[in-house]
Amino acid sequence: MTEAIVAKGLAKTYVGGVRAVDGVSFTVEEGEAFGFLGPNGAGKTTTVSMLTAGLRPTAGEAIVDGVDVFAHPSQIKQRIGLVFQESTSDNDLTGREHVELAAALYGVPRRETRSRVDSLLERMQLAEAADRLVKTYSGGMRRRLELAVGIVHDPRVLFLDEPTLGLDPQGRSGFWRYVKDLQKDHGLTVFVTTHYLDEADTSCDRLAIIDHGRIVALGSPSELKDRLGGDVVTVRPAREDPRIAATLQSVPGVLEVTAQDGGYRVKCGRGEELVPILVETCAREGFGLTGVSLKRPSLDEVFLELTGREYREDEGMTATDRAVRLAQVRNTFRGGRR
Amino acid sequence: MIRELGALTRRELLRLARNPQALFTSLLLPVLYLVLFGQAFNLQNLGSGRIPPAYFLAAFRGAPSYFSYFAPGMAGFVAVTATLFIGANVIFDRLFGSLKRISASPAGATAIFGSRLLAGSILPLGLAFLVLGLSDLLGHLGLSGLEVTASVTVVGAVEIVLAIVILSMMFASIFLAIGFGLEQPQTYFAVVNTINLPVLLTSAALYPWGTMPAWLQTVASYNPVTLAVNILRENLFAGAAAYYPYDPAIYLLGLLAWGLAMFGVAVALARRALGPRR
Numbered sequence: 001m002t003e004a005i006v007a008k009g010l011a012k013t014y015v016g017g018v019r020a021v022d023g024v025s026f027t028v029e030e031g032e033a034f035g036f037l038g039p040n041g042a043g044k045t046t047t048v049s050m051l052t053a054g055l056r057p058t059a060g061e062a063i064v065d066g067v068d069v070f071a072h073p074s075q076i077k078q079r080i081g082l083v084f085q086e087s088t089s090d091n092d093l094t095g096r097e098h099v100e101l102a103a104a105l106y107g108v109p110r111r112e113t114r115s116r117v118d119s120l121l122e123r124m125q126l127a128e129a130a131d132r133l134v135k136t137y138s139g140g141m142r143r144r145l146e147l148a149v150g151i152v153h154d155p156r157v158l159f160l161d162e163p164t165l166g167l168d169p170q171g172r173s174g175f176w177r178y179v180k181d182l183q184k185d186h187g188l189t190v191f192v193t194t195h196y197l198d199e200a201d202t203s204c205d206r207l208a209i210i211d212h213g214r215i216v217a218l219g220s221p222s223e224l225k226d227r228l229g230g231d232v233v234t235v236r237p238a239r240e241d242p243r244i245a246a247t248l249q250s251v252p253g254v255l256e257v258t259a260q261d262g263g264y265r266v267k268c269g270r271g272e273e274l275v276p277i278l279v280e281t282c283a284r285e286g287f288g289l290t291g292v293s294l295k296r297p298s299l300d301e302v303f304l305e306l307t308g309r310e311y312r313e314d315e316g317m318t319a320t321d322r323a324v325r326l327a328q329v330r331n332t333f334r335g336g337r338r
Numbered sequence: 339m340i341r342e343l344g345a346l347t348r349r350e351l352l353r354l355a356r357n358p359q360a361l362f363t364s365l366l367l368p369v370l371y372l373v374l375f376g377q378a379f380n381l382q383n384l385g386s387g388r389i390p391p392a393y394f395l396a397a398f399r400g401a402p403s404y405f406s407y408f409a410p411g412m413a414g415f416v417a418v419t420a421t422l423f424i425g426a427n428v429i430f431d432r433l434f435g436s437l438k439r440i441s442a443s444p445a446g447a448t449a450i451f452g453s454r455l456l457a458g459s460i461l462p463l464g465l466a467f468l469v470l471g472l473s474d475l476l477g478h479l480g481l482s483g484l485e486v487t488a489s490v491t492v493v494g495a496v497e498i499v500l501a502i503v504i505l506s507m508m509f510a511s512i513f514l515a516i517g518f519g520l521e522q523p524q525t526y527f528a529v530v531n532t533i534n535l536p537v538l539l540t541s542a543a544l545y546p547w548g549t550m551p552a553w554l555q556t557v558a559s560y561n562p563v564t565l566a567v568n569i570l571r572e573n574l575f576a577g578a579a580a581y582y583p584y585d586p587a588i589y590l591l592g593l594l595a596w597g598l599a600m601f602g603v604a605v606a607l608a609r610r611a612l613g614p615r616r
Contacts, residue, residue: 054442055615073614077444084442088435092356093349104345105443133356149439 003063004030004157004189005051010060011213012046020046022213023060028206033183033190035204037197037299039307043213044193045085048161051191052082065156078106081155083146085162091135095126095145098134099152106153120148124178140171147178151188158182160192164199172196176203197299207299211307225297230255231271232295235278236263238288247285251277263291271296342449343456346440350427350457360423364461368416368469372476376412380404380482381546397548399571400578404546405482409473410570411543413466414563417502418538420465421510422530424458425517429526447609451518455510462506487576494573497586501569501593508562508597515604518611543567547581562596565589 005028012021021043028034038044049055051062053073062069065079089098099120103113121130124144129137137145143163151158160179164172176199182188194200200207201221209217209224217224237244240262248257248266253274256267268274271294282289295301354360381404382394394403401407431437440450470484477483490498513530520526541563542550550558558564569586572578579585 049615052442053614070614074444074446077442082442084435084438086435088439090349090353090434090436092353097349097352101345101349102443104341105440105445107341107444110341 002030003027004032004065005034005191006063007047007051008061010047010050010062011058012043012050012055013058019213021050021057021210024208024210024213024215025060026208026215026218028189028191030189031183031187032206033179033192033204035200035207036191036193036210037195037200037207037303038193038210039195042210044210045161046213047210048159048191048193052080052159053077078153079156081150081153081158083143083150083158083160083163085165087142087146089134089137089142089145089149092133094131094133095121095137095141095148096130098145099148102149102152108153116152120152123181124148138171139167140174143167143171143175144178147175151182154186155188157189157191160190162193162195164194164196172199179203197303201299209303209306216306217302221299224299224302227302230267230269231274231297232301233266233268233271233275233278234260234263234291234293234295235266235282236289236291237282238290241287243285244282244287247281247287248278251281253277339446339449342445343452346445346449346453347456350453351460354457354461361461364420364423364465365468367419368412368465369472371412371415372409372469372472373481376405376408376473376476377482379408393548396581397546399547399581400575401571402485402487402575403482405473405476406485406487406575407546407571408544409470409484410574411541411567412473413469413502413570414505414541414567415538415543416469417462417466417506417566418509418563419534420462421458421506421513422534423461424454424510425513425515425530426523426526427458428454428514428517429520429523432521433523441612447612448605450612451514451605451608454514455507458510458514459503459506462510463502466502466506484574486574488574488578489576490573494586497569497590498573500590501566501586504590504593504597505562505566508593508600511597511601511604515600515607518604518608537561537563541567560592562593565593565596569593 005026007027008025009023010021010025011019011023013019024043024047036044036047046055050057051064051069053069053076056070064076067075067079069076093101096117099117100113103117108116118127121127124147126141126144126148129141134142134145147163158179163179164175167175179190180203183190192200192204204221206220207218207224208215217227219227235244235248245257245259245264248254248264251274253270254266254268258265266274266278275292275294279289279292381397382389385394395401398404398407428437431440473484474486475483477485488494512533516529516533517526520529538544540554540557541561542555542558543563547555566589568582568589572582572586572589
């Protein structure tokens with residue numbers, strides 16, 4: 001078997017009619033690191049919740065490690081590791097107690113528990129702090145502890161939901177180093193949601209970009225960047241002139257010109273060859289320039305292209321948040337959670 | 339299942355032990371009731387010398403004083419109120435994320451529910467027996483205290499322990515189910531108080547039986563707190579059996595029926611709350 005995750009037409013409509021995920025299909029190969037990118041509220045966490053048997057879909061199917069997620073939720077829970085977006089550790093337990101509890105809940109054989117807990121704590125550089133209460137841990141230590149808890153039972157597939165949210169750059173790169181090591185040593189399949197694009201670029205073998213509940217692009221980071229059609233040259237004229245766009249567009253090799261923030265974004269194949277030509281053309285036509293810059297495509301550019309905006313910062317409650325909140329309020333009065 | 343139950347119970351107990359302030363605040367209420375309320379309401383002081391003792395004996399169903407009648411009632415009352423925090427902990431665990439981590443594991447709803455029930459019932463049990471002990475001690479300090487006039491048999495002692503165990507587990511089940519069903523601590527406390535207070539005020543835990551109107555006596559005789567407290571009072575006071583229509587064993591069966599029913603409902607609700615969301 002080479003497919004670790006298969007999602008077919010997964011969809012979720014929350015009570016209240018909000019369609020958080022709108023029919024997503026993709027496969028993740030065994031041993032692959034697969035990134036799931038999208039702006040806040042795009043449907044990332046909802047998709048993870050469905051793939052990890054935490055949420056029933058409205059439609060579609062999901063197979064993880066060869067098991068139908070919705071037919072056998074408890075088998076799925078045994079086979080996967082899950083690191084949540086938010087901290088889930090208890091302040092008044094020690095790091096060791098957390099890992100030991102997870103080992104018991106996931107049925108790690110008793111005689112192996114001690115050595116496995118010790119080696120995991122060692123690996124996550126938590127051995128010294130193992131017997132300290134978690135309330136004394138830094139953000140990075142907490143994340144590493146969550147990772148240790150998530151993999152204590154040697155899962156086949158590891159789901160990471162925004163695992164580095166709120167960590168400083170050192171914490172983020174450190175966290176990824178542990179994940180990459182695990183992937184290398186155990187052939188672990190990693191499914192990660194994130195909106196840190198640099199992280200996705202360097203750490204994932206393939207990516208899916210999701211927006212408004214639909215997958216808008218799927219491929220390796222370099223494929224996605226290539227899809228942009230190459231480089232972007234930004235030309236900043238000294239004065240606005242309606243003829244500039246047409247002039248830039250007429251230069252051979254220019255693929256597309258779009259006005260942006262008082263300048264022009266020029267998409268082209270090989271930017272370094274085009275820059276002198278663009279400057280020369282503008283000079284000839286009498287357009288003074290205040291700046292020209294060349295940018296190799298980044299995932300940010302891919303994002304801009306596909307989602308029509310820079311990735312969104314928190315804009316208050318997302319649609320999913322609102323729908324979940326609404327369902328919670330309803331259930332409060334109904335006295336149960338559905 | 340047993341291993342999960344053990345591990346989760348250990349987690350609950352560790353957290354309880356590391357938050358001793360919760361223990362101290364739980365102690366405050368019963369101590370105030372015994373040292374102030376119980377002393378001030380010792381009703382037979384009103385009629386000493388003028389009202390025949392037999393009158394009081396009937397009003398207090400065989401207990402030699404109001405305080406003696408009140409102390410077992412207080413033990414029942416404490417067993418109920420000390421279970422309130424069990425349900426609140428579920429809500430806080432959900433808010434702080436740890437419930438999410440535990441319910442993502444293969445541990446079943448029965449282990450998750452059962453561990454909270456086991457660990458959560460230890461405090462109410464301890465407090466109920468502490469109330470009985472403290473009530474007895476007060477009598478030796480020159481204050482109104484609990485006078486045990488019967489010689490308590492082994493069977494009687496077992497009945498007393500079972501009564502408190504079943505009562506606290508029953509209310510722990512109810513409050514746990516509410517905790518699993520609700521999201522917000524404010525809503526939780528609003529809901530449990532609308533249950534807690536009416537249950538106590540329709541029981542015979544605090545009122546002298548003789549001052550209760552007949553309709554309230556009827557309502558109270560089916561109340562689980564009354565059933566538990568009856569078992570204690572019948573066993574602690576000589577001749578009390580004459581004032582109760584049934585033996586303690588019968589009350590114990592009634593209490594058990596209440597307990598099983600509430601446990602069943604609570605497990606079903608917890609299973610629904612811990613399963614995949616819809």
